[in-house]
Amino acid sequence: MSKLVQPPKGTKDFLPEEMILRRRVIETIRECFALYGFVEIDSPVFEYFELLSRKCGSEVEKEIYVFEDKAKRKLGLRFEFTSPLGRYYATNAEKLTKPFKRYIIGKVYRYENTQAGRYREFYQADADIIGSYSMNVESELIDLAVFTLEKLGMGNYEIVINNRKILDGIINAAGIDESKKDAALRALDKTAKIGEAGVIKEFLENGITEENYRLFMRIIDLDSGNERTDNAKKLSILKERLIRELKDESVKQRAVEGIDELSSIIESGRKAVAADAEIIKFDPLLVRGLGYYTGPIFEIKSKDVAIGSFAAGGRYDNLVELYGARPEGACGISFGVERIIDIITQKNADVLQSVSSPVKIYIVYLTGKEKPFAYKTAKILRSKGISAEICVSSEPSIGKEIKYADKKKIEYVAIIGEREAAEQKLTLKNLKTREERLLAAEDLFEFLR
């Protein structure tokens, strides 16, 4: 294929069959957000570059699509919804009902190398609450996620949580200098991937000692004996340890606060999702982006498909202040629509095959004479909410039209020929069972309903 007829790197075309599933996933998410009382908003796909890049770190900044408009304004495409939300809130704060619970579903753009599950243009579905410091917000968002994933049929997944305040405490207790915190966290985040030796290597490269690493790991070694320790137990062990180890009072206070926050989230999580309490897992090695998170952070990943996390979020209490609004608590969660679809299709390869057309019936009339009757019938069905497609060929062959309907996965075909039109009836054929029956037009609606 010539390069001129390919979609640009990291983007793709969606075929009609793919769109059916895509639409269903997006609609499901939208409905769930609405059921929880979030209101929908929209904001521009591009913003001033300076606004997007504010406090996002150079790593992320490199991923922003930047361009100049004709008046030389420097603009960028949104790479997620959080910074646009900060701006949106700051510009409209006086008009918004607080706490402001909003959702937004749309395309975002990241200039990064592509891979399976990583695109340059993709959909995110984002729900945030601004205006509360309560941990009830985190609980609500996690509950929303569980509810939504259930509706989507996502099956086996786990919600991993941690807290920036705790991480800061452990870093301090491990004797790692504040200036080296980011490097340390970045290395620690990769533990599962590169192993102990890899992390130590990265530590040394960044001027952090192996001793620091050992200390850190000793503090977060929370499994007593062989038995699997539950979240609450882990948190309480960690809490005692940090109280004992931390010398700096303010650091200690913050770390303890962080632990209490997670305990509260996990506790209400257990109540809300009772049987599934196991899906929430405290992991002191979860770090996430180094940008604006200030409190609890979480990530949701599939246990069946290795595609990275498909949803993530956390608290970023400094966000709206960054854009000039009065300080407010803020916390949000974002779903990666493509990744969710990838997981659904990989787990169940034939969902794409099994999706059926939103069109219920295909109407074929054989000669021009039956046309008025056919159109009238179609119109009645549509006005009653039954989707009906009508054949546009001027010389239809029944075989071809049935084949067409079958390929489009339409359930029924109505055939109107001379015989039928004479009695104001039509032949209704079920394409799956191949059954046919002669029906009066007015009985059609009852039958299809």
Place this chain on the structure above:
RNA sequence: GUGGAUGUAGCUCAGCUGGUAGAGCCCCGGAUUGUGACUCCGGUGGUCGCAGGUUCAAAACCUGUCAUCCACCCCA
């Protein structure tokens, strides 16, 4: 941005140490002029990702480039 693998028909792929392309599925037509998934027959479709180079001759070898996948980086 770095390293590796791959790129042949709409799809999945074959094509030997260089001699300008094949199969299956799909699609179209017919057997079957008011009935689709099976069967049979026939047919369309490819400047071998793109651009250079080596050669009498390149899908194959070399270089560049674009895209996809994988590992980094980072992340939905």
